Amino acid sequence: MIISRRHLVIGAAAVVSASAAKTQKLVATSAQDLGPFYPIIRPPDHDADLTRIAGRSGTAVGRPINVIGRIVDVKGNPISNAQIDLWQCNAAGRYAHPGDNANPAALDPNFQGFARLASDRDGQFKFRSVKPKDYDTPIGRRTPHIHFAIDGRAERLVTQMYFPGEPLNDIDFLLKNASPRESVIAEAIDPLSGDPDAMAFRWTVVLGVG
Numbered sequence: 728m729i730i731s732r733r734h735l736v737i738g739a740a741a742v743v744s745a746s747a748a749k750t751q752k753l754v755a756t757s758a759q760d761l762g763p764f765y766p767i768i769r770p771p772d773h774d775a776d777l778t779r780i781a782g783r784s785g786t787a788v789g790r791p792i793n794v795i796g797r798i799v800d801v802k803g804n805p806i807s808n809a810q811i812d813l814w815q816c817n818a819a820g821r822y823a824h825p826g827d828n829a830n831p832a833a834l835d836p837n838f839q840g841f842a843r844l845a846s847d848r849d850g851q852f853k854f855r856s857v858k859p860k861d862y863d864t865p866i867g868r869r870t871p872h873i874h875f876a877i878d879g880r881a882e883r884l885v886t887q888m889y890f891p892g893e894p895l896n897d898i899d900f901l902l903k904n905a906s907p908r909e910s911v912i913a914e915a916i917d918p919l920s921g922d923p924d925a926m927a928f929r930w931t932v933v934l935g936v937g
């Protein structure tokens with residue numbers, strides 16, 4: 728077999744790009760505002776199923792969702808045992824928070840609204856919830872989102888996760904500040920086997936420090 732100079736050049740380029748890919752850093756997930764609705768008192772039930780509250784027989788109103796998340800550092804290494812606080816409004820656009828008492832939308836007594844999770848050894852976490860609705864604020868309408876405060880090994884990231892394809896994503900005054908914007912928008916994936924009626928999303932969180 729005759730190896731031409733062209734093949735040698737292509738081969739060398741492949742080696743260079745492979746080693747560049749190894750050292751290439753991932754882009755850190757954008758920080759976002761904490762917002763006014765982090766729970767004042769954490770509810771006793773704060774597990775990964777926000778659609779049910781311990782001791783109640785009902786389930787939360789709204790379209791169920793599953794979110795599969797993963798926390799990594801900029802080298803792509805998983806961050807295990809990160810503490811993940813997440814909170815969101817219900818399917819009517821109301822937070823279970825005294826600061827949202829003027830909101831005409833109804834509270835949902837069966838919606839948990841807050842969870843505290845930990846990432847596993849692969850950096851993964853998962854929760855089931857209902858899709859949050861968009862809502863009004865004095866400075867503009869918020870597109871659907873879920874708030875997060877994530878404590879990694881040496882860093883706290885406060886951010887928000889958004890849903891792909893939402894009409895209000897283009898005008899949301901906080902999403903507009905995200906850099907890069909894609910870092911805070913989850914990817915829609917096929918429903919999980921065993922939960923076919925719930926929409927499913929995947930989101931990778933990259934911590935700049937770890």
Ligand SMILES: [Fe+2]
Binds near residue numbers: 762764816869872874
């Ligand atoms: Fe919010």
